[in-house]
Amino acid sequence: MNIRIHPSALRETRWHEYFIRFVLGGLATVATGAIANVFGPETGGLFLAFPAIFSASATLIEKHERERKEKVGLRGARRGKEAAALDAAGAALGSFGLLAFGAAIWLLAPRSPWLALVVGSAAWFAVAIFLWSIRRWIWACR
């Protein structure tokens, strides 16, 4: 299956759902900073990869997929769970990208902070896409 942009998906998300994500994301960033201030950067750094809005996102995916199926008269509970599970599988691959991001920050930050952020972001994207492509290729070969 090819990568597609699905703009109509944005209409399924209501403004209050974006607002909830914004608030949760903001609070998670504040909490991460507070943890680092209290317990130090070694502990605070762990929470840079904390799944802060994962629960809200997975719940929304499950709900939207269920509603889409119910609109056409189907029972969407199972499909909703499958969609959220697939999203979680993608996040498992993306987490290796996050590991590459952390490594770039660790190795490059003392030399050039902003270069570390740029290289780290590129490394996240490249590793995540690479692993996703390998997974897709394996599935296609089955």
Next chain:
Amino acid sequence: MGRGVKEYVIRFFIGGFAVTAFAVLGDLFRPKSFAGLFGAAPSIALATLAIAFWNQGAEYAAIEGRSMMIGALALCFYSIAVCELMKRCELSALAATAASLIAWMSVALGGKWLLLG
């Protein structure tokens, strides 16, 4: 407004914006497995590290980056746990993500204890 409070307000808005932006990207793309990559985007990390560079310096941010690698490994275990709980046990997204936090905490704190002391 004190410097500390101001810093937390800035954190809130930068973090909220970054997380929402990556969530919108995740909504836009199909298939779902690809969109899920954005669920592990460095949204909170970008906001936090940019402020750390500015406030605490590069060495501080580098230490956070090193620990983040353990956190990322914990996120991998967490995501697999969420996926398996939903597929095999048919738990709801809310129940699966809540239960899997045990996996994240165990791997993150255990990994830090093992690797960093």
